Ligand SMILES: Nc1nc2c(ncn2[C@@H]2O[C@H](COP(=O)(O)OP(=O)(O)OP(=O)(O)O)[C@@H](O)[C@H]2O)c(=O)[nH]1
C-alpha cells in the first residue's frame with residue numbers, strides 16, 4: 001500500500017492534504033491511489049451547499065460546523081472557488097469565514113479551485129471527498145462555487161443538497177433558473193434580517209405546492225448566519241433528510257446511480273486511452289486532418305476509417 | 314499531465330487592522346496563475362501553520378505591519394517545522410527594518426522579505442523562480 005494512503009488511514013492530516021494535492025495535480029499514480037482509498041469509503045454522509053455568489057454559503061458552513069461538532073461528529077469541508085479562465089489562478093476565500101475551526105482536530109478544511117470545470121465543483125472534488133471519507137470524517141460538507149445557475153454537479157455528488165437563497169429584493173423566486181429549484185432537498189433563505197425574506201419564503205412554498213412532491217417536500221429554513229440564527233432548525237432538517245434518505249432506501253438508489261455513472265466514466269476513460277494509444281502508434285492524424293480541411297475527406301468517414309485500421313470496428 | 318499550480322497561503326498574523334496590501338498581493342498572484350488561500354485578519358501562528366498543512370501550500374506569505382515580526386515569524390516557522398512542513402517557503406511582506414530582515418533570514422525563519430516599494434512583479438518572479446523546476450506555469 002502507498003505510504004500516504006497508509007498514513008491517511010491512520011488519521012494523519014498531512015497525508016490527507018498531500019493525497020488531495022496529488023489527485024488534484026493528476027500525478028501518474030492517481031488511479032492507483034484512488035484504488036487503495038476506495039475500499040475505505042462509503043461511510044461519510046455528503047452534504048452539498050450551493051447558491052448564488054455571496055448568498056452566505058461559507059457563513060452557513062461556519063455556523064453548521066458548531067452544531068455538527070456539538071453532536072460529536074467529525075467533519076470534512078471542501079470549499080470550491082472559481083479559477084480564473086484567463087490566468088489559471090484563483091483566490092480561495094471561503095476559509096475566511098471558517099477560521100474559528102482551524103484548530104479543531106475533528107475538522108479538516110480544504111479549498112479547491114475549479115481548474116476549468118464548469119458545473120460548480122472542481123475537477124477533483126469527487127476524489128477529494130473520497131479521501132476525506134476514507135480519512136474517517138462522518139460528514140462532508142461541499143460548498144460549491146456561487147455560479148447561480150449551473151450547480152448541477154453537486155446533486156450528482158451529494159446525498160443532500162442545500163440551496164441557499166437570499167431575500168430577492170426586486171427579483172422573485174420565479175426568475176431563478178429552473179435547475180436550481182429542482183436540485184434542492186432543503187431551501188435556506190439566508191440573510192433573513194434583510195427585507196423581503198417572508199416574501200421569498202412564500203414564493204418558494206407556492207412553487208413547492210405546485211410541484212406537489214409526495215415523498216419529500218423540501219423544507220424552507222429561515223436563517224441569519226451572521227447572527228447564528230436558524231441553525232438548530234437547519235441542522236434538524238438536514239438530519240431529517242438524511243433519515244428519509246436512509247429509511248426510504250433513496251440513499252442506496254442515488255449512490256447506485258453515482259456508482260453507475262462512475263463506472264461508465266471509468267470504462268470510457270480506459271477505452272479512450274487504449275484507442276488513442278494504438279491510434280498514435282499507427283496512424284498519421286495530421287494527414288487525415290489535412291485531407292478533411294481540404295474537403296477530400298469528411299470527419300465521419302475518417303473516424304470510422306481510423307478505428308477500422310486498429311481493428312476496433 | 315502535470316497540472317501543478319503554486320499554492321500560496323496569504324495570512325495576516327497579529328493584530329494590525331487592515332488587509333488592503335495582502336489583498337492586492339493575493340490578486341496579483343492569482344493573475345500570475347497561482348492559487349491563493351486567503352484567510353483574512355487576525356490569524357494566530359497556530360491557525361496559520363494548521364491551515365498551511367490542510368491546504369498543502371507551497372508558500373506561506375505573511376503580511377505584517379504591526380512591528381511584531383520578530384516574534385511572529387520565528388513562531389510560525391517553528392510550528393511549520395514541528396508539523397514536518399519545514400520546506401514550505403516563508404515569505405514576509407511589511408515594514409521590516411533592515412537589521413530585523415537580516416536576522417530573520419539568517420536564522421532561516423524567513424526565506425525572503427519584501428518591503429514597501431518592492432514591486433508585485435518582483436514577488437511573482439521570486440515565487441516562480443523558486444518553483445520553476447517542478448511546477449508548470
Ligand atoms: N445581512 C446579512 N449578511 C450576511 C448573512 N450571512 C452572510 N452575510 C454576509 O454576506 C457576505 C457573503 O457571505 P459568504 O458566507 O462569504 O457568502 P458565500 O455564499 O460563501 O460567498 P461566495 O463563496 O463568494 O459565493 C458576507 O459579507 C457575510 O457577512 C446574513 O444572514 N445576513
Ligand SMILES: [Mg+2]
Nearest residue numbers: 057058094143
Ligand atoms: Mg463562500
